[in-house]
Amino acid sequence: MRRNRSRVYFIDMRSTASNSQVDRFRKTLRRAGIADLAGKGELLAIKMHFGERGCTSYIRPIYLRTIIDVVTESGCLAFLTDTNTLYVGSRSNSVAHIRTAIENGFSYASMGIPIIIADGLRGANYESIAIGGGYMKEVKIASDIVHCDALLAVTHVKGHELTGVGGALKNIGMGCGSRAGKLEMHSGMEPKVTDACTGCGKCVRWCPAGAISIEAKHAVIDSKKCIGCAECIVVCPNGAMRINWKWDARYVQERMVEYAAGVLKTKGRKVGFVNFVMDISPQCDCYGFSDASIVPDVGILVSKDPVAVDKASVDLINAQVGIPGTALGSRRKGSDKLRQIHKEIDWRIQFEHAQKLGLGTENYELVKVK
Ligand code: SF4
Numbered sequence: 110m111r112r113n114r115s116r117v118y119f120i121d122m123r124s125t126a127s128n129s130q131v132d133r134f135r136k137t138l139r140r141a142g143i144a145d146l147a148g149k150g151e152l153l154a155i156k157m158h159f160g161e162r163g164c165t166s167y168i169r170p171i172y173l174r175t176i177i178d179v180v181t182e183s184g185c186l187a188f189l190t191d192t193n194t195l196y197v198g199s200r201s202n203s204v205a206h207i208r209t210a211i212e213n214g215f216s217y218a219s220m221g222i223p224i225i226i227a228d229g230l231r232g233a234n235y236e237s238i239a240i241g242g243g244y245m246k247e248v249k250i251a252s253d254i255v256h257c258d259a260l261l262a263v264t265h266v267k268g269h270e271l272t273g274v275g276g277a278l279k280n281i282g283m284g285c286g287s288r289a290g291k292l293e294m295h296s297g298m299e300p301k302v303t304d305a306c307t308g309c310g311k312c313v314r315w316c317p318a319g320a321i322s323i324e325a326k327h328a329v330i331d332s333k334k335c336i337g338c339a340e341c342i343v344v345c346p347n348g349a350m351r352i353n354w355k356w357d358a359r360y361v362q363e364r365m366v367e368y369a370a371g372v373l374k375t376k377g378r379k380v381g382f383v384n385f386v387m388d389i390s391p392q393c394d395c396y397g398f399s400d401a402s403i404v405p406d407v408g409i410l411v412s413k414d415p416v417a418v419d420k421a422s423v424d425l426i427n428a429q430v431g432i433p434g435t436a437l438g439s440r441r442k443g444s445d446k447l448r449q450i451h452k453e454i455d456w457r458i459q460f461e462h463a464q465k466l467g468l469g470t471e472n473y474e475l476v477k478v479k
């Protein structure tokens with residue numbers, strides 16, 4: 110396990126005519142060693158989330174273009190990538206996924222590199238990677254993530270309804286799992302319907318697995334069909350769907366981290382992490398909407414350590430004063446904003462498990478780049 114402090118390079122949102130944020134971002138990527146991740150002719154996967162159709166908080170294409178310009182100076186063969194979703198949406202097969210990415214601004218014309226969906230046409234392409242020290246003996250990682258030479262995880266940091274925070278660990282853990290892998294991470298999770306249910310039927314129309322029906326003006330979930338995607342929790346207008354905490358709250362986070370361990374095992378030191386702490390929406394980018402940012406934009410963090418970059422991101426979010434009129438209750442500086450949004454989810458679980466598995470350290474040094 111790494112015990113030393115990990116460096117996390119950071120640029121804030123300030124910009125001037127002679128030193129724009131994009132200029133500083135280029136400088137930061139080079140200082141953090143991201144420009145050298147992959148050599149001439151090597152295949153570099155830039156793992157990102159293109160945003161569901163209707164989502165507005167995903168990473169802006171201008172930043173991706175900057176990353177691509179820097180990493181391809183080495184002559185490497187970079188490609189943008191993600192995996193297909195577990196639920197049925199605008200990114201659940203490769204054709205729809207690439208179309209959504211293009212609609213959201215990530216085309217070959219704008220990026221200059223191709224998009225390859227890493228787990229194949231319908232999410233069935235994976236390699237089993239043996240891991241140790243956790244619940245699982247092996248994990249099912251998307252084939253092209255395994256087969257590429259280097260990996261750069263480019264992550265929009267935001268709240269998350271299952272893991273508290275969605276950062277780099279989630280991007281490479283959940284985000285690099287094949288469909289079977291995602292099911293494995295979610296399995297066992299099923300929301301419960303509370304008395305607040307009015308039987309409006311919105312969740313029935315939304316559920317990607319057709320697992321909900323209305324009986325006696327009350328939603329009922331079919332356990333055999335539920336895939337644990339948690340979409341019904343977010344869409345219910347009455348807050349009637351709740352995570353079932355009889356189910357172990359640690360389940361998704363620790364398994365997600367074990368998937369991250371599998372990904373990192375295949376890449377050795379050829380990994381890097383760029384976290385965008387901007388447009389910090391309460392929920393992930395898998396929904397067809399984005400709620401208002403809970404705190405002001407913070408900046409961009411770059412590191413070789415996924416635990417350090419995520420911990421620094423969370424610390425910076427919590428150090429902000431919350432924005433009024435958002436999903437936040439207390440806007441107090443220093444309060445745990447993510448825990449306020451997702452009260453029952455302790456996001457620290459993923460950091461603890463990642464440290465235990467030796468993926469990185471919460472002990473970081475923040476290096477501000479001017
Ligand atoms: S959306 Fe909410 S209130 Fe409407 S049926 Fe589903 S659980 Fe009940």
Ligand code: SF4
Pocket residue numbers: 299300315316317318319320321330334335336337338339340341342
């Ligand atoms: S978590 Fe909710 S929306 Fe997702 S499959 Fe289960 S019942 Fe349907």
